[in-house]
Amino acid sequence: MGDSVLKDNRPAKQGRRPNALRTAETRKALIEATIECLCEIGYSRTTTHEISRRAKITAGALQHHFGKKDELILAALDTLMAEMSLVLDRAEHVEGTTRQKIDAFVDLLWSEFYADRRYMAVWEIVIGSRGESDLHPRVAMHRHASVEKCEDVWCRAFDLPRARDDPRVKALHFALNYLRGSAMLPIVPAGNADADGMQEALKDFLVHEFARHGK
Amino acid sequence: MGDSVLKDNRPAKQGRRPNALRTAETRKALIEATIECLCEIGYSRTTTHEISRRAKITAGALQHHFGKKDELILAALDTLMAEMSLVLDRAEHVEGTTRQKIDAFVDLLWSEFYADRRYMAVWEIVIGSRGESDLHPRVAMHRHASVEKCEDVWCRAFDLPRARDDPRVKALHFALNYLRGSAMLPIVPAGNADADGMQEALKDFLVHEFARHGK
DNA sequence: ACAAATACATTTTACATGTAATGTATGTTT
DNA sequence: AAACATACATTACATGTAAAATGTATTTGT
Numbered sequence: 001m002g003d004s005v006l007k008d009n010r011p012a013k014q015g016r017r018p019n020a021l022r023t024a025e026t027r028k029a030l031i032e033a034t035i036e037c038l039c040e041i042g043y044s045r046t047t048t049h050e051i052s053r054r055a056k057i058t059a060g061a062l063q064h065h066f067g068k069k070d071e072l073i074l075a076a077l078d079t080l081m082a083e084m085s086l087v088l089d090r091a092e093h094v095e096g097t098t099r100q101k102i103d104a105f106v107d108l109l110w111s112e113f114y115a116d117r118r119y120m121a122v123w124e125i126v127i128g129s130r131g132e133s134d135l136h137p138r139v140a141m142h143r144h145a146s147v148e149k150c151e152d153v154w155c156r157a158f159d160l161p162r163a164r165d166d167p168r169v170k171a172l173h174f175a176l177n178y179l180r181g182s183a184m185l186p187i188v189p190a191g192n193a194d195a196d197g198m199q200e201a202l203k204d205f206l207v208h209e210f211a212r213h214g215k
Numbered sequence: 216m217g218d219s220v221l222k223d224n225r226p227a228k229q230g231r232r233p234n235a236l237r238t239a240e241t242r243k244a245l246i247e248a249t250i251e252c253l254c255e256i257g258y259s260r261t262t263t264h265e266i267s268r269r270a271k272i273t274a275g276a277l278q279h280h281f282g283k284k285d286e287l288i289l290a291a292l293d294t295l296m297a298e299m300s301l302v303l304d305r306a307e308h309v310e311g312t313t314r315q316k317i318d319a320f321v322d323l324l325w326s327e328f329y330a331d332r333r334y335m336a337v338w339e340i341v342i343g344s345r346g347e348s349d350l351h352p353r354v355a356m357h358r359h360a361s362v363e364k365c366e367d368v369w370c371r372a373f374d375l376p377r378a379r380d381d382p383r384v385k386a387l388h389f390a391l392n393y394l395r396g397s398a399m400l401p402i403v404p405a406g407n408a409d410a411d412g413m414q415e416a417l418k419d420f421l422v423h424e425f426a427r428h429g430k
Numbered sequence: 431a432c433a434a435a436t437a438c439a440t441t442t443t444a445c446a447t448g449t450a451a452t453g454t455a456t457g458t459t460t
Numbered sequence: 461a462a463a464c465a466t467a468c469a470t471t472a473c474a475t476g477t478a479a480a481a482t483g484t485a486t487t488t489g490t
Contacts, residue, residue, distance in 0.1 A: 019436060019487055026437080042346035044259050047477060059478090060439045069478065127342050127402055131257035174413050178389070181396025187342055198389050205420050234457055234466060241467075262447060274449090275469045284448065 027065050027075070029055040034076040038121035043128020048072075070135045073125055077142050080122055085149060087112045092153045101157055102206045106175065106199055109150075114183040123183065147176065158210075171209040178202055242280050242290070244270040249291040253336035258343020263287070285350045288340055292357050295337055300364060302327045307368045316372055317421045321390065321414055324365075329398040338398065362391065373425075386424040393417055 016022065033055035037046040048069055052062045066072040087108065094104040113119045126143060129135045154172045155162050163169060182198070231237070248270035252261040263284055267277045281287040302323065309319040328334045341358060344350045369387045370377050378384060397413070 016437090016486060022437065022487095040346075042343065044343055045346035048479085049477070058439050060441095061437070063479070064436085064438060067479080123342070124345075127338070127399075128257065128259055130339075130402060131255075131260035170413065171416075174393070174416055177396040177400070177413070178393045179396065180399055181392035181394065184342075184395055184399070185392070187345060198385065198392070201386075201389055201420075201424070205416075208423075209416070231456060231467090237457095237467065263449085264447070273469050275471095276467070278449070279467060279469095282449085 023065070026057055026061060029057055030062055030065060030072060031076050031079050033057075034072050035080070035118065035121045038076070038124040038128075039117055043124045046124075046128075070132070070138075073129065073135065074138060074142075076121060077125055077139065080119060081142060081146055084113060084119075084146065088149055088153045092157050094157060098158070098210050099203075099207050102203050102210070105154065105157065106179075106203050106206070109175070109179055110182075110199060114179045117186070119183075120187070123187075150176070167213040168210055171206050174209075175202060175206060238280070241272055241276060244272055245277055245280060245287060246291050246294050248272075249287050250295065250333060250336045253291070253339040253343075254332055258339040261339075261343075285347070285353075288344070288350065289353060289357075291336060292340055292354065295334065296357060296361055299328060299334075299361065303364055303368045307372050309372060313373070313425050314418075314422050317418050317425070320369070320372065321394075321418050321421070324390070324394055325397075325414060329394045332401070334398070335401070338402075365391070382428040383425055386421050389424075390417055390421060 030051060033051045034046065036054060037050055041050070048059060048062055051072065052059050055062075062072070066075065091105055091108050094101050096104070125139055129139050151162070151169065151172060154160070155169065158168065160166055160168055179202075245266060248266045249261065251269060252265055256265070263274060263277055266287065267274050270277075277287070281290065306320055306323050309316050311319070340354055344354050366377070366384065366387060369375070370384065373383065375381055375383055394417075
């Protein structure tokens with residue numbers, strides 16, 4: 001494609017787009033490729049070469065935008081967390097009985113995060129980065145913020161005080177533990193694959209905890 | 216140390232021990248070092264050089280006993296699974312009420328496996344090997360066998376038929392999901408760290424499931 | 431219009447990693 | 461006792477990987 005020819009004729013119309021736009025697109029492509037690699041081939045095999053190959057962007061461009069691999073990993077985590085935050089914001093405004101709200105909350109957490117293969121990237125980062133002394137502390141901070149956000153939304157949705165000792169807040173953590181373990185099932189091809197079928201049991205448990213501790 | 220001097224005087228008494236013994240010791244040291252690496256620095260950073268360094272055994276000896284790294288990983292998994300099997304065998308013979316048996320079972324699973332940092336190696340192998348097309352299928356088979364064993368013991372301890380659809384068997388899988396998710400907490404420094412405190416809730420749930428479905 | 435900055439692209443470098451190859455000391459078998 | 465096999469130890473090799481270094485085309489700022 002003779003850009004150099006067209007440039008002479010139409011300097012602004014057929015030339016390259018603005019750098020800000022290009023940068024955003026390149027970064028997005030890299031981050032998406034990173035997430036894809038983490039989900040499909042795991043943390044160990046997620047190399048800068050494989051990321052750039054999948055993103056159809058050269059190693060030089062990758063390096064220009066993300067000087068160190070850690071930056072790219074953290075950018076991917078930022079992206080996923082931002083998406084999660086948007087979804088959680090929706091959960092806060094569910095109306096109905098306690099049971100209905102619990103249903104909605106659990107369904108949302110499950111279908112939008114824990115069952116979504118895209119969010120496998122989070123677990124891969126969390127677990128895969130464990131031996132990285134520079135990276136893991138920052139990943140841990142992300143995780144902490146993520147659970148805090150979840151707790152915020154839970155407490156607001158059910159009008160609970162922000163108290164870690166409140167049994168209804170503890171019930172959320174029970175649910176998160178359970179969902180986390182369930183999310184690992186596709187990785188751990190063992191046990192009862194019918195994770196969906198057990199969501200009812202989890203919801204029953206949560207409703208039971210609310211009833212038991214007043215609300 | 217003048218071995219060559221002593222050898223002339225005491226050919227059988229001061230010489231090297233039998234090869235079978237040496238092999239067993241070397242392999243054990245390597246396997247233990249592998250488990251230690253996996254637990255402390257994760258799958259990504261568990262290299263043959265690091266393993267041999269920790270085991271105080273040269274790379275050549277490592278290679279002699281385990282020609283490929285995969286073999287060492289699988290040997291580590293075999294070892295952990297054998298240990299788990301012994302512990303599970305004990306769980307089968309617990310006596311008492313359903314509640315007491317559930318208590319004992321959950322406590323055992325938690326304290327001996329899921330809360331034990333040594334078994335973090337299993338999760339690291341399972342998750343870390345995900346992108347390894349040769350290794351992961353074999354790891355998956357291990358996991359499958361492990362859960363089968365657990366289910367066997369559960370069904371025998373509570374005199375249940377081996378039926379995947381039995382709600383009481385499903386309850387075991389619920390518990391396993393929960394425990395798996397809880398085991399990830401040390402990796403995922405987020406959420407309620409009081410995992411022990413929530414075991415009661417899990418036990419209550421299990422008892423409730425048994426009561427609900429007859430037994 | 432021109433200089434500076436930026437978004438890339440290509441090449442190079444330094445090191446890590448699993449495994450091959452070879453050598454040595456000693457146990458085991460004949 | 462000698463031949464053979466084994467448990468190591470050391471060295472070498474091939475490849476992968478993150479990041480440094482350098483080059484080119486274009487946008488941006490003055």
